[in-house]
Amino acid sequence: MLWACILLPQLALDAVLRRLPDPHEPLALVEGPAQLRRLHAVNDSASQQGLVPGMRLSAAHALMTQVRTLDYDPKAEAHWHRFLAAWAYRHSSLVSQQWSHAIVLEVQASFQLFGPWPRFERRLRGELETLGFRHRIALAPTPRAARVLVGLRDGMVVTQPAQMQAMLDKVPVRRAALPGDAGERLHRMGVRTLAALRALPSDGVRRRFGGEVLEHLRKLYGEVDDPLTCYAPPDHFDSRLELGYEVEMHTALLFPLRRLIGDLCTYLSIRDGGVQRFTLRLEHEEGHTDVDVGLLAAERAPSMLFELSRNRLERVEIPRPVVAMRLLARQLPPFIPAARDLFDMRPQQAMDWPHLRERLRARLGDDAVYRLVAGDDPRPERAWQRVVGDVLADTTAPERPPRPTWLLPHPVPLRDSRMRILSGPERLESGWWDGDDARRDYYVVETAQGQRAWVFAAPGEQQGWMLQGWFA
Known part of the structure; x- marks a missing residue:
């Protein structure tokens, strides 16, 4: 087996930047009590002005008065960690998020689907860049080895166990993800590398550091199995974006809406499913306004869902300023792609019928688009009935002579x-x-x-x- 580790060095910051219209303006996440506020993370623009994580907020304002500050939210960070585990699940059935700021997935079984590792790696990096998360990736025969190597250098690839063992022997103990503070203590004792640590008597290491260090080494080198806590996707989608300011116009809601729809479609592709009904919840300081979006059939195309959501949103009057937007989807039926001709002669900009139908329903109303089917009443004025959606009519009309158009x-x-x-x-x-x-x-x-x-x-x-x- 081959394991890829995706390290997310600034997960909390990226989760905030991806929902901002201008992610390049100076921004810092702050944490700590009111009198001892410190910087948890800063973006590139703030870093160029001298701001660094761990700096006191008062010192940061002394260096730069125009920096925007937001509170660091551990729950939001955990939410996006789960979201990226769900994204990785679309590429592998074995995904783990048990290590902080990292996603580990088994990739060798997916080579037949996604191609060899260089092509597979480019796919992973491209999708992560589209989602807006910085990352580092490494490949190794064991998940712990991939986790350690990705912290040393981005793009490291080790496929053979012997090569992996030789490379791990050179890893400094302080960067080997040893349990607790064992790495720092070993470094102070003069044990610099994992090779030196493995050369020590096992009984002495166990007495000084406990059995966790030796167990970690055996799993790291692949000497024993390393059972991981595997990720299982939830059966519903629930995502929320705080806007950071009060919004009173529909146009200002389109950017967060596009982000939410993109995240929803990513989740649907993970489950290999679609969505037929979901709710956009516009949160106010007091109360909320729900915008229900319903489709006649399950879909998961981002462009279609965004267009329908925008049309529904523009028809709703915003009673009070919006401070957050939430998307809830609980009806997630299987997705069956529409059959397409092998030699499709439609123009490139042509719109397929399901997309056109849903756009008309969003603009004109749910009852404005329907089908006419023959009924079982022979009277001409009652021989036809309206059918909404793709549901088949309950009645079967008998054969009749030709009728006028x-x-x-x-x-x-x-x-x-x-x-x-x-x-x-x-x-x-x-x-x-x-x-x-x-x-x-x-x-x-x-x-x-x-x-x-x-x-x-x-x-x-x-x-x-x-x-x-x-x-x-």
Whole structure:
């Protein structure tokens, strides 16, 4: 087996920067009590001005007065750690997030799907950059070795156990992820590398540092199995973005909306599923406003879901300023892609029918788009029924002679002394059960102008013609 470790050196900061319209403005995350506030993380713009993690907030303001500060939220950091574990789950069935700021996944079984490691690595890096998270990646035969090597240098690749052992022997003990403060204590004792540590008597190491250090070494070198706590994706999606300021216009909500939709689609691709109904919750200082988005079929295309959500959002009046946006999706049915022709001749900018249908429903209303299907009532004015969505009609219409394409809302008299009967009569007697009895003889006729019409008269008569519809 081969394990890839993805190190996320500034997970909390990236989680904040990815939701800001301008991530390049100076920003710092702060933590600690009110009188001892310190910088937890800073972005590149703030770092260039001399701000560093661990600095007192008062000293940071002395260096730079225009820096934006936000509170560090450990819960939010844990949420995005789980989100990235879910993202990694789309590439491997064995994913672990048991180590802080790191995701470990088994990748050798995925080479047949994603190609050899260089191509697979480029795919992982490209998707992480799109999601907005900085990262470092390393590959090794054991998960702990990958975790240690990624902390030394980005892009390290070790595929053979013998090569891995030789490389690990040179690793400084302070950078070997040893339990607790064992690495620092060993360094002070003069034990500099893992090779020197392994050369020490096991009993002495156990007495001084406990059995965890020796157990860590055996798992690191692949001498014993290293069971990991594997990730399992949840059965719903729930994500929230704080805006950091009050928003009163729809346009200012589009950027966080696009982020939320992108995260939702990433999660759907992990589950190999789609979404048919979700809720956008606009949170105010007091209360919230829900925007329900429903589709006729399960979808997961980011462009489609964003377009539908935007149209629904623009139709909602914002009663109070919005301070946060939340997306909740609990109905996640399986996703079945639409069948496509191998030689699809549609223009590049053409829109497929499901996308067009959902866009029309979002703009015109849920009941504005429907299908017409034949019903089981022979009366022309009741022979058709509306069906919303792709649900099949419950009734099965019997076979009937050809019907006109254009049916008039109400029959009108037809006065044409030179018309010619082409076919008929077709006797229609129905409606006795609902009080709207109809007894008619229908004919297909050709008018003096050459038009084909569908007309009827009283049973047994050929006068007093009433026009019901026109054939194309």
